[in-house]
Amino acid sequence: MAVEIFKCVNDGMDKIPKEAIQGLDIEFPKVxxxxxxxARMxxxxxxxxxxxxxxxxxxxxVEGEALGAIIKLGDENTGPRVEKYLINSIEDIEKTKSMDFTKGRIEQVLKAVSIxxxxxxxxxxxxxxxxTIANSLMDTGLFYKFLRKEKERMNDFFKLLENDIAKYILKGIDKGANIISYADPVGTVDIVGPKVYREVSGRITYNILKxxxxxxxxxxIHICGKTSTSLESIGLAENIPIEIPNDIPYGQILKNIDFSKSGIKFIGNWCIKRSGLNKKDGILWQLKFICES
Structure with missing residues (x-):
């Protein structure tokens, strides 16, 4: 049975509402x-x-910058964007170094979690x-060219990303993050196709999270709905429904669960950006990975 890929709703929940920070003397791009x-914002x-x-x-x-991309931080109207790619040749791939969590914005993000x-x-x-991280490091056309023609070198590059992402998540948890929101919007099955997802982006996500x-x-770990259904569509995971109250905000549901006792490790099929809203279908989707033989 075909799995329907989760559809994102463009409801503006990913934007910084100007009304929220009026009168707070919050500066951009200092935030x-x-x-x-x-933390204040x-x-x-x-x-x-x-x-x-x-x-x-x-x-x-943030992760792309920690790996060397030059980021233009923007202002209250425009968020951070890539200004200059780190990788412009296959030789640059081999020069890429692991993230340093003790400096730059990634250090400040972890510090904000702790605060x-x-x-x-x-x-x-x-x-x-x-x-998504690779998209901050190199041009999309170049990325797919390398993916086709430089598989061995790209495998080494992906291994570096795999290790760094896992380290970042663990450091976030150590600093006090209760929820890790994991998303790879550039690498979902509807974007890259089943073959590339099964062999590359989905495989890396599976390796990291497992x-x-x-x-x-x-x-x-709250997995973006598009990512969780992508994993299910290629047989790497299954999404299991759990009944929850439908008259309580989604974030309140997550806040009430003691995850160390519940046995729930991964949640999917929803957007964490909508945590302030009620989930009207009354279902929390627990994701379980399927161990391959």
Whole structure:
């Protein structure tokens, strides 16, 4: 039976609402590079949306920058964007070094997680998947050219990404992130096709998340709906429905669950950006990975 890929709703929930920060003297782009300002804005957005979760960071370029991409931070109207790619040749692939979590924006993001956690907040750390990170590092056309013609070198590159993403998630959990929001919007099956998803992007995601399964403590990984259904569509995972109240905000449901006791490690088939809204179908989708023989 074919699996229907989750459809994203463009409801503006990924944007920073200007109304949320009016009168708070919050500066751009300081909110992207300073942990205290980042934490302050995260709380302001949470309160404005009557949410239960504080989310950081506010863009999908942090990992790419930690690997060497030059990022233009933008302002209150335009978020961070790639200004200059790190990789322009196959030789650049081989020069790519692992993320350094002790400097730059990625350090500040982890520090913001710690600040919010110490303040008693329920913290969600957004982490990007391999293809989305690669999209910050090189031109899309060049990326797919390398994917076709330089498989061995790309395998080494993907191994580096796989290890770095897993390390980032564990560091986030150590700093107090209760929820890891994992998404790879550039690498879902409807974008790259079943073959590339099965052999590359889906495989890397499977490797990362499966390896973390026993190290999540009291945290949970919330997998983007498009990613969770992509994994299910190629037989790497199954999504299991769990009944939940339909008159309570989704974030409140997540806040009420003791994940260390529930046995739930992964959740999918929904968008964490909509955590301030009620999930009207009354279903929480637990994702379980299928171990291949």
């Amino acid at each position: 992207h590079i300073d942990a205290y300002e980042m 995260s709380k302001a957005i949470k309160e404005y949306r009557k949410d239960n979760l504080c989310r950081v960071p506010f863009c999908n370029t 919010l956690s110490d303040q008693g907040e329920r913290v969600c750390l957004a982490v990007e998947g391999p293809f 390896a973390l399964e026993g190290n999540l403590k009291n945290s949970v």
